[in-house]
Amino acid sequence: MLLAIDAGNTNIVFALCGEGEIRARWRIATEARRTADEYAVWLKQLLELEEIAFADVDAVIIGTVVPRALHNLSTLARRYFKVEPLVAGQGEAAWPMRLDVPEPETLGADRGLNVLAAHAGHEGDIVVVDFGTATTFDICDYTGAYKGGVIAPGINLSLDALTGKTAQLPKIAIEKPENDSVIGKTTQDQMLVGVYWGYVAMIEGLIERARKEIGRPVTVIGTGGLATLFPEGLFDAVEPDLTIRGLMLLHKEATKR
Known part of the structure; x- marks a missing residue:
């Protein structure tokens, strides 16, 4: 086991x-x-x-x-x-896919594992959006090669910075707003709108720019604990266990060598 x-x-x-x-x-x-x-x-x-x-x-x-x-x-x-x-990424468990970036040794293990698992489960070019301490976007092409990505502050990290640097803004929990309005009425509503819909806009914008740059159909996968908070349709699939699946695949690959 x-x-x-x-x-x-x-x-x-x-x-x-x-x-x-x-x-x-x-x-x-x-x-x-x-x-x-x-x-x-x-x-x-x-x-x-x-x-x-x-x-x-x-x-x-x-x-x-x-x-x-x-x-x-x-x-x-x-x-x-x-x-x-x-x-992961070392010795017998070296990455089995091509890392098409100038500094492959700096690739975070979680990001490599996400791409490995995503390519195993989906065809074509893929963008993985992982909601962790940082929010990361990782792109692999139809061959499985890692092509690069984006690192942005995580949702909770942004929220902590907002409340930690302001005297009157309260701490709030991140959750989906009750409606689709982007005009908050109370201070807490406005903070939630800014964080939640602000992240939706960032994700949509970066995915759209990535699609244009790739120039081929793209499958977008959400992972990480907060991925399920976001609207249906933002991702083609939500796979909370993507990183663990990557570890399982890498172990299987390493023991075959």
Whole structure:
């Protein structure tokens, strides 16, 4: 059984995978100093709820954009699961697709994994929009080659900056406004309109510019926790587990080599 670990800037997702399916997934706040022993105590209880023992996990793959977390996650794999982990984009788990960018070594693991999974599930050129700490747009062509993308501030990051730098604006939770009006009546309504519909306009605008630049039909995939908040039709598909699927595919590819 495979344990796929997606370590992002805000959360780390542990997914238990078997026979090509995700059997269970758990999320914990990212803390680079959290030790392997702390992860093990937390995971042991969750695995027991699924009637899974440490010995049942025979492979671990890690995708991380937090370099400081890699050591402790790798130690977790070696000490408690008795396996040498694969690391996305490195060694045996090097990217199987062409990276058509001048600095391929700077590609974030989550972005490479998203493109890998998106190309495996869809034909043609693809734009993946991932709502994480940052909002990223990643483009791969019909051959699966990574062509580049866009990095923008994440929704919650923008909201935190807005409320943190203003004395009178309240903290609000990001959610879909009750109607389609872009004219807010209260301060909270106006903030929500600015963040929500502002992001919709940014996404629509960047996707439209990408379509024109690519010059071929494009499939747009939304992923990340906030992707489901946005209007139907903004994306051709919403796939919350895209990064984990990428880890599963990369593990399968690496073990064939």
